[in-house]
Amino acid sequence: MSRWRSQLYKSEGLKKGIDPSILDNAIVTAEITLxxxxxxxxxxxxxxLAHLTGIDYGFLRHVISRANENPYRVFRIGKRPAYNGELRFRTIAIPDPRLMVVQRWINRQILQQLTVHDASVAYSSGDRLVDAAKIHCGCNWLIKLDVRNFFESINEIAVYNVFLQAGYQPLISFELTRLCTRLGGVSPLRSTKRWTRNLDAPAIITSYINGRMGHLPQGAPTSPMLANLAVKKFDRVVTAIAKRIGVTYTRYADDLTFSTKDRAFTGTQSRKLIGEVYAALGAFGLSPNITKAQVSPPGGRKVVLGLIVSGDTPKLKRDFKSNMRRHLHYLSDPLYGPASHAREREFTSIVGMRNHIQGLITFANQIEPDYGAACQLAFDKVIWPF
Structure with missing residues (x-):
């Protein structure tokens, strides 16, 4: 996208016969953002915004108004059962293709230009999982906490404040917010009105009024960065707690990780840390998933984001390598081969299986390059039926 120039904007506007005072007001608004x-x-x-994204204005207005038609395809995927055997699900909301275009534009042109807290190690440009894990390598104590329903806990008002603090005017901040959030199921919390209306405002867009509170949808390209930006103050608070207690803190989406190499650190300190972090979560409208809290003392297994961090560098887990070994063995076996292996492992297609395994190898190459190269060599020798 070309750089904004007020002189060019005004000259083009004058050519089209637009009132100079309107152009001057627009330039003032633009310069606030800049x-x-x-x-x-x-x-x-x-x-x-419709002009910038190439998406029909009427469609954008329809989405913002929370009209009856849901601009998301919503489905559930299974999660690991709860400790009591109860089935659990994650709700995924995929935006309408037109809304997806707008959200990708917002993410690329706006959100990726904003700065998250240093403790946030996911979804910003250049973030890598291996670098996030490396921060905790060689630790003696490792404490991992989890935020329950992270994206769904970030409501419209938190998202609105992200855009407002970025420098956008209140109305466009509200409209951007509505384009990046959706209405979830009806609940007492979501049905409580929390927007306040300025009765002295010169005009009210009545179609924008809705009694229910939207939240970030899991599945929208804007949600990861908006969540990071919305909890920036929370990250500051938890970083201060961690520093005072003597541990290092990072957050990868809803995964909070704390570690220390201090051999004098104690279980009492770990419990104090957890209590203070849980209190901070509550203060920011978030809640912990206490069933996923883990404390690994000296001598315990140290795993961060699926990687072993006991040594100086992150390593792949044993079960990852075992799975890779099975894949490569059966793919290369002339009595078995890709077709049989795809059926046995319940892949929907051989091509899908190939892409999946190639993705695993690419990931392995980032973590352990020598191992990844050996896997790639074996994978390249597989005879595919196409």
Whole structure:
């Protein structure tokens, strides 16, 4: 996208016969955004956003108004059963293709230009899982906590504040918020009105009024970065707690990780840390998933984001390598081969299986390059039936 230039904007507007005072007001609005962050694109109105994204204005207005038609395809996928055997599910909401275009534009042009807290190690440009795990390598104590329903816990108002603090005007911040959130199931919490209306405002867009509170949808390209930005203050608070107690803190989405190499650290300190972090979660409207809390003392297994961090560098887990060994063995076996292996492992297609295994090898190459190269060599020798 080309850089905003107020002179060019005004000259083009005058050519089209637009009132100079309207153009001057628009330039003032744009410069407020640019003054906050010169890398952000000024967005003057919803119609301007429609022009920037190439998506129909009427569709955007329809989404923002929370009309009856749901612009998301919603489905559930199974999660690991609870400790009591209860089945659990994760709700995924995939946006309409037109909304997906807008959200990708917002993520690329706006959200990726904003700065998250240093403790946040996922979803910003350049973030790598291996680097996030490396921070905790060689630790003696490892404490892992989890946030329950992370994306769904970030409501419209938190998202609105992200756009407002980025330098956008209140109305366009509200409209961007509605384009990045969805209405979940009806609940007392979500049905409580928390937007306040300024009765002195010159005009109210009545179609924008809705009694229910939206939240970030898991499945939208904007949700990861918006969640990171919305909990920036929470990250500051938890970083201060961690520093005071003497541990290192990182957050990978809903996974909170704390570690220390201090051999004098104690179980009492770990319990104090957990209590204070849980209190901070509650203060920010978040809740812990206490069943997923893990404390690994000296001598215990140290795993961060699926990688072993007991040594100086992250390593792949044993079960990852065992799984890879089975894949390569059966793919290369002339009596078995790709077709039989795909059926046995219940892949929907041989191509899908091949892409999946190639992805595993690419991941392995990032963590243990020599091992990854050996796997790639064996994989390249597989005879595929196409």
């Amino acid at each position: 003054g906050s962050n010169p890398n952000l694109p000024p967005i003057l109105t919803l119609r301007h």
